[in-house]
Amino acid sequence: MTDREFGKYMSAIAQGDRESLRAVYDEYLKLIFAVVYDTIRQREEAEDVTSEFFIKLYRIADSYKKGTGHKRWLVTIAKNMAIDRIRKIDREMLVDEMPERNEGKTMESQIVENLTLKQAVATLKPEEQEILDLKVVGGFTFKEIADMKGRPIGTITWIYNQAIQKLRRCRL
Known part of the structure; x- marks a missing residue:
């Protein structure tokens, strides 16, 4: 519209x-x-x-x-x-629950298997989810998101790309 x-x-x-x-x-x-x-x-x-x-x-x-x-x-x-x-x-915002770490592996190196898209998105940090939603659902440009959040455009694109990389590591 x-x-x-x-x-x-x-x-x-x-x-x-x-x-x-x-x-x-x-x-x-x-x-x-x-x-x-x-x-x-x-x-x-x-x-x-x-x-x-x-x-x-x-x-x-x-x-x-x-x-x-x-x-x-x-x-x-x-x-x-x-x-x-x-x-x-009078509640604080809930922190996302992340899957537990496997022995000897960091969260970043894990591959979370057989997740739905909703579950995979839930593994993202709240800021990553927000930026992903604004970009994908809202159709905002990175510049518009940066202006809304009061952050540099480079930071916004970096957070977005990190979120996309995390989602790609999940097997949907």
Whole structure:
């Protein structure tokens, strides 16, 4: 969806058009859920926040400024809502469980066998998962991701490539 199309949908949503909200929902559900889940690390909480996100989007549709990069705007709102949820439930973000190390082998040298893609992605560090999701699910460029995260583009591409290498070592 282009910025122009998104702007039209947001204008229609601001006028109460639920079909336009449905179009935005269909287009961005996966991205919003990925961003929220990468922050919260709990599926049920992420599902709740994702639902609340689209309710909020309906309420704040008139605040969208056309031409400001709608994906970044959506991701920022979703991430802030996820952080607010963490604060509200007074929990720390869970650390990914990594498979145990085999005798004499480092984690990096192990080949994790017979994993589903979901399991393989779960072995990545939270930041690697977030960057992977923003790139693959969100379709953001490395520059956009670097700007969002406030990190150098080289660091972002390095983290992304490390994540891809880890996934390649897993037998899916």
